[in-house]
Amino acid sequence: MFEAVLSCRQAYLGKSIEVLDKVVRLPDDRVAHRDVVTYAGGAVCVVALTVDNHVVLVRQYRPAPEMVMLEIPAGRRHGVHERFLTAARRELREETGYIASSWKKCVEFWPSPGFVDERLTLYIAKGLRYGPTEMDSDEFIRPVLMPVTEAIERCRDGRMNDAKTLIGLLWYAAFEGLASS
Template sequence: MSDTDKNQQQAAIDDMRASVAAFTYDGDRTSPADHRSGAPEARDLVLGDDDPRDAALAERPLTEDVAWTGRIFNVDRLRVELPDGRVAIRDVVRHPGAVAVVALTDDGRICLVRQYRTALGRVTVELPAGKLAPGEDPLECASRELLEETGMSAEKIAFLTTIATSDGFTDELIHIYMATGLDFTRSDPDADEFINVDLVPLGELVDAVLDGRIEDAKTVVGALICDSVMHRLTPAPEE
């Protein structure tokens, strides 16, 4: 490579670095911030956007473009104006949302699915779950996914909670339900889903969560909520 080519290559690299530096503030420690976090306050719980101070934290989207389109989700690149007026880049995974089901048998066992997760390179043990179809009601999706993945139909399905799976980079919400009055019929997984199904005692699942042996976020949350509900429904022994 000639000296001219080397100089041009270095100039291109320098330009790229300057561009990145101009728009990268998330985690950037090279330019000390001229602001501080709000001082800790002892107070009752106030949810996000319900505190008048929260308005000063908001980022204003300037532009949003689809950087990548996939089968399950898209990745959008946003330019946002920070509270201090600077501009930053945010890459956001746009996901249609999903459901997960805590399926509880009459004898206190939880229905779990075992499947290989390519992202982790191993088999995981999880609650039955699946992606929402466009416009699909989450409750109907919960019934559908439970039947497709495990062959279980439920007499009753009740909403438990909704979790934001990783709100630092994705808008995915998972709606978690509890299913009871289970009856086994026939599973019908997707063509690319290969699943084994376990029925394990709730106590063993909760122990595995507390021991750190269950890592899947929706399963951790679902197991702990189910355990809490079971304890609240169980009358305290009379003294």
């Protein structure tokens, strides 16, 4: 099932991604092209929970689907040397203003491994206190508090359809349990 890379060239270099054109040898000896988007450094996502069982979400416009989406806070590491937990703390504070006293790493996952090398690390954050947001200059994000049971129901019925949000909230429901929050 392995594909050997015969050659690789940069097809595009952007601000945050690179697109590679890889020529590979398939298991049956045929040759094929693979477009691969590289997203260096990895990223984090956070299910942040208040003491009264609300989850902190962010509402923002997403250019690929051309729609406003409701998601858990997330973002890239600032370089390969930034620790994942440091990035998670920073992203939660920047996007929502919340600071958490309790953090738990849950799982690492590939949201779209067919063509993107991005790997996300999911954290659960509790013990929240509110402070000012520190959004990037090009971010227009609105924090939203929602009862965690309603957020999970929105995952079940398709009203929330962002992959990291589905994984984060359903992970929390399945493995952390609503009663433990």
